[in-house]
Amino acid sequence: MKRRHFLSLSGLVSGACLIPAGIARRIHAAALRTSGPLFLAPENTWIDLYAEFDGGGFNLHLGDPHAEPQYPNLSEFIGDKGFNPDIDEDLREYAVEWRRYEPDFDEEEEGAIAMLKEELNHPIDGMEREKWLEWEFKAFENPMAQAYHYLSGLTLKNLNCATETDRGLGGVDLIEGPNGSNYDPFCYVDSLQALASLQHRLNELDEGACIRIV
Secondary structure, eight states, rough: OOEEEEEEEEESSSOSSSHHHHHHHHHHHHHHSSSSOOHHHHHHHEEEEEEEEEEEEEEEEESSOOOOOOOOOOOHHHHHTOOOOOOOHHHHHHHHHOOOOTTTTTHHHHHHHHHHHHTTTTTTOHHHHHHHHHIOOOOOOOSHHHHHHHHHHSSOOOOTSOTTOOOOTOOOEOOOGGGGGSOOOOEOOOHHHHHHHHHHHHHHHOOOOOEEEO
């Protein structure tokens, strides 16, 4: 069962407290009059949240949903694994642990370390790239995961507010991943009205974040 944190964003439902009733009524009325809700975008924007329709609701992306992965260089990758790329002994330990060199590879050690040093400033490739895509990219670096981590760090919810059954204008789910793991985390917004309510809350927090529907 996926772990869900419901964010109540409507001032119209019992117990909800984040969206003022007047704003909620305007959003609701605009949705009835037109094909979409009332969006109150910020005057100054420095964060783009893209809402991609999936047939029922919207998946949120922090940045371009179709952007190519930005691979770290080997030095950054080695550092993230707890090794110092500026120390030969750490490079040796990395070669044993990650490149599967034999622990007693003394005859090859000088050449292996020299090869690693030549690669330090280049984007990762091969096995390192596969491992990064499997873990770091899925859990942290892809646009959906970044939207999850960004929103989960904001004050979007009062724990005494409405429950999942009292959606009002709709809601946002922060979904950690399959079986409660932190693989493939994402944010799901179930309606246009909920997107408008989320935009209002981001404006209140002065985040400079603009939700763009794609």
